[in-house]
Amino acid sequence: NVLDGTPDEFKDPMLFSLTSALGALCFSRVRANYLDGQLHGPNIQVVIEGPFGAGKGKFEQAYKHLFKNIIEADSRKLQTEELPLIQTVGIGMTRARIYEQLGVNNGLHLYMFEDEISNVIADRKRGNGLDTELLRKAFDGAEAYKDTAKEEVHRGKVKVFLNYTFTGTPNEADKFIAKNVENGTASRIIWSCIP
Secondary structure: OOOOOOOHHHHHHHHHHHHHHHHHHOOOOOOEEOOOOOEEOOOOEEEEEOOOOOOOHHHHHHHHHHOHHHHHHHHHHOOOOOOOOOOEEOOOOOHHHHHHHHHHHOOOOEEEEEOOHHHHHHHHHOOOOOOHHHHHHHHHOOEEEEOOOOOOOOOEEEEOOEEEEEEEOHHHHHHHHOOOOOOOOHHHOEEEEOO
16 A cells, blocks of 8 residues: 555665664564575564655655654564563664664664664764775674673674664765775665666
8 A cells, every 4th residue: 555655766765764674663573584594584674775855754754654653663662671681772872772772672673764874874974873894794693703891792792783774865875885885785775766
């Protein structure tokens, strides 16, 4: 129904964005055998490029409309003192907090939607959570290791289950992936454009 109501030139990016969100928020525990003989989860990373004023906001509207209940429940859970099991997160999380949440979630995906990929770039420059190593590990649900002297932070190995949809202008999308083509980060992302 959503795709039927989407203009033709937006259908592919909308499908990719919704598949990423559905994989994380509805089918996170699903696993399937892949060509490598390993079980894989629905790990889907999406970047949608479009010029200023082209309608990138439609993807966020669809996300917020379809997953309103999950987003609101997660927001309420974050008001408690205990570290809750949540699925919807945003940029601004520290790397330690991401690892801690992945540890609490124990294989349940986190999902991020960011309508301005320039915010992701700025967040990364400040040294916050989303480094390219984490994004590469999220593609396979691979293990990442984190150890710190702080007692409250999850220590040890966690499997990285993180899906996202980021939207932005072509120039900002280029900055997001700059210097990360040869290391494989770019090949793990579904790139889509709107006119």
